[in-house]
Amino acid sequence: GAVVSQHPSWVICKSGTSVKIECRSLDFQATTMFWYRQFPKKSLMLMATSNEGSKATYEQGVEKDKFLINHASLTLSTLTVTSAHPEDSSFYICSARAIGYEQYFGPGTRLTVT
Amino acid sequence: GQQVMQIPQYQHVQEGEDFTTYCNSSTTLSNIQWYKQRPGGHPVFLIQLVKSGEVKKQKRLTFQFGEAKKNSSLHITATQTTDVGTYFCAASGYALNFGKGTSLLVTP
Numbered sequence: 001g002a003v004v005s006q007h008p009s010w011v012i013c014k015s016g017t018s019v020k021i022e023c024r025s026l027d028f029q030a031t032t033m034f035w036y037r038q039f040p041k042k043s044l045m046l047m048a049t050s051n052e053g054s055k056a057t058y059e060q061g062v063e064k065d066k067f068l069i070n071h072a073s074l075t076l077s078t079l080t081v082t083s084a085h086p087e088d089s090s091f092y093i094c095s096a097r098a099i100g101y102e103q104y105f106g107p108g109t110r111l112t113v114t
Numbered sequence: 115g116q117q118v119m120q121i122p123q124y125q126h127v128q129e130g131e132d133f134t135t136y137c138n139s140s141t142t143l144s145n146i147q148w149y150k151q152r153p154g155g156h157p158v159f160l161i162q163l164v165k166s167g168e169v170k171k172q173k174r175l176t177f178q179f180g181e182a183k184k185n186s187s188l189h190i191t192a193t194q195t196t197d198v199g200t201y202f203c204a205a206s207g208y209a210l211n212f213g214k215g216t217s218l219l220v221t222p
Contacts, residue, residue, distance in 0.1 A: 034209050043202065043214040044157065093156055095210075102147065103210060105156045 002028045004096045006106035013084055013113055021079045021109045023094030029074035030096030034103065035067075038091040050077050084113040118146070118205045120213030127220055133190040135216035137203035145206045146186045148177060151215070152199040160188075162206070193220045 003026040013019050023033055032051050036044040050056040050071035058064050066088075068080040077096075081088055089112050095103040118139045127133055137146065145164040149157040161170055163179035163186060170177045176189045190197055200217045204210040 041217070043212045044210075046209050046211070049209050102159050102162060104159070105149075108156045 002026075002096075002098075002101075002104045004030075004094065004104045004106040006094055006109050008109060009107060010110040011112070013111070015085055015113055016083055018080055018082045019084055019111060021081075021092055021094075021111075023077045023079070023096065023106050025075045025096040025098075025104070028096075028098050028101075030077075031074065031099050032097045033071055033077040034095045034097070035069060035077070035079050036093045036095065038093060038108075040091075044093060047079075081111065084111070086113045089113045117141075117211055118143075118203055118213040120203055120216055122216055123214065124217045125219070127193050127218070129195060129220050129222045130192050133193050133197070133218055133220075135188050135201050135203075135218075137186045137188075137213050139184050139205060142183045143186075143205050144183075146179060147204045147206055147210065148186075148188055149202045149204060149212075150199050151202065155199075157202060160201075190218075193218070195220050195222055 005024045007022045035047045038044045046059050047062045048056045048058045048069050050069050052071050052074050056069035071077040091108050091110050093108040094106045097103045118137050120137050147162045148160040151157045161177050167181045168179040174191045178187045198220050200215040202215045203213045
């Protein structure tokens with residue numbers, strides 16, 4: 001299957017700092033990328049959907065100014081958690097999809113805010 | 115988006131026993147997808163069901179889509195320790211709406 005990478009795989013940051021997470025589709029052009037959040041032993045919650053070259057669409061309850069998403073190219077989307085707080089600690093997973101194909105998930109990034 | 119409910123939340127079986135997880139929706143689904151997530155890993159696509167009453171098999175896994183396209187099930191025959199993980203169903207719209215998952219624990 002197609003490959004989606006995420007970087008970093010884990011990150012620890014101090015409260016108040018910002019963290020950027022990258023999501024790349026390695027062998028296909030992803031017209032749409034999705035960002036999910038997963039708390040321990042919980043399901044995946046869609047945060048936002050991004051299409052290349054346009055603004056991301058955020059789900060209800062997700063703060064746009066806190067979770068900045070940029071989809072600069074057909075193979076790269078970034079999620080920046082701004083002014084992180086301990087409650088932002090979570091597992092963030094991206095997925096990518098080309099038109100007509102299923103979503104392929106990245107390996108996830110575990111964020112811990114101290 | 116289309117919401118799905120999944121039961122049970124947890125299932126603990128002895129190796130060799132069968133396992134079933136159910137996914138239900140109050141609305142008709144266009145299709146449904148199943149994913150497996152190993153502990154510490156990311157969701158891996160298993161299958162997509164589209165047609166009413168569809169049944170698909172992957173070795174020991176049997177997937178069904180209800181006649182009304184409002185429910186689906188995943189059945190594992192003779193579980194093995196490698197089946198351990200959380201199984202999610204997801205309703206496919208523009209994005210995926212995941213059920214809460216069923217965590218399967220298999221003890222040898």
